[in-house]
Amino acid sequence: MSDLIKFKIDGKDCMAEAGKYIVDAAADNGIYIPTLCNMKGVQPKGACRICSVRINGRLMTSCTTPVTDGMEIESDSAEIQDLRKSIIELLFVSGNHFCPACEKSGSCELQALAYRYQMMVPRFPYEFPLKRVDASSPRIIKDQNRCIFCKRCIKTIKDEKGRSYFVFRNRGHKLEVVLDETMGKTMDEATAKLAMENCPVGSILVKERGFEIPIGKRKFDKEPIGSDIKL
Amino acid sequence: MSKPVIATTSLAGCFGCHMSLLDIDERILTLIELVEFNKSPIDDIKTFTKPVDIGLIEGGCCNSENVEVLKSFRKNCKILVSLGECAIMGGLPALRNGIPIEECLHEAYIGGPTVQLNKDGIMPNDDELPMLLDKVYPCHEIVKIDYFLPGCPPRADLIWDALVALVTGDPMKLPYEVVKFD
Numbered sequence: 001m002s003d004l005i006k007f008k009i010d011g012k013d014c015m016a017e018a019g020k021y022i023v024d025a026a027a028d029n030g031i032y033i034p035t036l037c038n039m040k041g042v043q044p045k046g047a048c049r050i051c052s053v054r055i056n057g058r059l060m061t062s063c064t065t066p067v068t069d070g071m072e073i074e075s076d077s078a079e080i081q082d083l084r085k086s087i088i089e090l091l092f093v094s095g096n097h098f099c100p101a102c103e104k105s106g107s108c109e110l111q112a113l114a115y116r117y118q119m120m121v122p123r124f125p126y127e128f129p130l131k132r133v134d135a136s137s138p139r140i141i142k143d144q145n146r147c148i149f150c151k152r153c154i155k156t157i158k159d160e161k162g163r164s165y166f167v168f169r170n171r172g173h174k175l176e177v178v179l180d181e182t183m184g185k186t187m188d189e190a191t192a193k194l195a196m197e198n199c200p201v202g203s204i205l206v207k208e209r210g211f212e213i214p215i216g217k218r219k220f221d222k223e224p225i226g227s228d229i230k231l
Numbered sequence: 232m233s234k235p236v237i238a239t240t241s242l243a244g245c246f247g248c249h250m251s252l253l254d255i256d257e258r259i260l261t262l263i264e265l266v267e268f269n270k271s272p273i274d275d276i277k278t279f280t281k282p283v284d285i286g287l288i289e290g291g292c293c294n295s296e297n298v299e300v301l302k303s304f305r306k307n308c309k310i311l312v313s314l315g316e317c318a319i320m321g322g323l324p325a326l327r328n329g330i331p332i333e334e335c336l337h338e339a340y341i342g343g344p345t346v347q348l349n350k351d352g353i354m355p356n357d358d359e360l361p362m363l364l365d366k367v368y369p370c371h372e373i374v375k376i377d378y379f380l381p382g383c384p385p386r387a388d389l390i391w392d393a394l395v396a397l398v399t400g401d402p403m404k405l406p407y408e409v410v411k412f413d
Contacts, residue, residue, distance in 0.1 A: 092320075096326075096328075096329075098316075098320075098322070098323065098325070098326065099316065099383070099412035099413050100316055100322065100323065100383035100412070100413045101323060101326075102413075105412065105413040106413065111412055114412070115407065115410060115411070115412075118405060118410060120319075120378075120379040120380070120381055120410075121313070121319050121320075121369075121371065121376075121379040121381070122320075125372060126320055126321065126325075126369060126372070128321075128325065128328035128329050128366060129329065130329035130330070131329075215413070221408075222407075222408065223407070224407055
């Protein structure tokens with residue numbers, strides 16, 4: 001017990017092991033901080049900024065910042081909630097997210113966050129960028145319209161030699177996450193399923209199946225994302 | 232006091248949102264007690280005959296007629312509500328956004344695999360037909376929209392709660408289960 005440290009989130013006294021990332025330490029204390037690019041067991045990268053909190057007047061990503069003794073964290077304030085909501089809205093307008101036509105609808109983490117933050121309409125104009133759908137691999141469809149560059153697939157979907165199935169292609173506004181052509185040919189069903197599961201949106205879909213879970217039984221139909229984090 | 236007046240329209244939509252409005256079941260009898268309908272496909276009144284309090288817009292704007300109707304709704308309604316995903320973000324019709332209009336028309340009338348009877352390769356060109364816009368626009372990018380009810384279609388309970396809130400002026404409850412994008 002000696003290495004437990006004390007800190008505060010929105011004025012609430014919390015305790016955690018030293019060195020834990022804030023988002024995990026908060027969860028241990030029953031406080032939900034939203035995440036999108038972050039995944040348990042994967043080195044955090046602070047890509048999406050959804051988990052931003054204010055520490056000492058500065059915005060920090062709580063998935064990459066370790067908690068320290070006496071730290072005072074602001075997470076649930078109106079300003080930070082709005083900041084998170086604006087990130088969700090930006091993600092919605094910068095891609096083509098047609099929820100009614102998406103297989104992942106109901107189990108999509110981006111959509112679930114929009115529900116949690118009650119996004120009725122994004123405050124930004126829709127971009128409607130022209131993106132492509134790559135269905136050339138035998139196992140999966142990679143829909144670039146929905147990709148949010150979270151890098152989860154790159155970090156987690158690897159073969160037995162540790163090589164990633166997914167890679168970045170191009171730079172700047174042409175950036176894409178694509179399936180490696182050669183490796184895609186030998187991808188097995190279990191890996192394809194895991195890739196679809198790990199994708200927070202509907203950008204990676206397993207071929208020859210779809211809409212398997214009926215409306216009402218999907219992951220976020222009844223309970224908001226983060227409902228599992230309670231004391 | 233006279234009853235609040237409601238108008239509805241379907242622009243580039245599928246009438247699914249209107250079906251969802253009818254899906255309030257027996258509450259429709261209460262609704263008729265509470266409000267009066269003006270221009271709407273529900274009562275088949277084609278033009279505005281009086282000032283309207285609440286206008287419900289289904290569908291986005293895909294052609295010049297949609298824009299005209301939407302602007303007339305803005306002119307005649309005190310409050311405009313975007314009803315459903317198509318009104319809010321273009322919806323399925325907006326899947327054509329990003330594809331040049333000529334390519335879309337070619338696929339629909341000349342090159343598509345199901346086109347068989349159009350041997351002369353004619354594209355619709357009658358002056359009576361509304362012009363297609365370069366893309367499908369969300370309603371709030373054309374006129375000012377006051378409220379948004381997402382869903383495909385918005386749940387009947389969401390439409391009901393919103394109408395009751397607007398008519399009575401009471402704050403609206405937004406239970407988790409009713410605000411969905413699909």
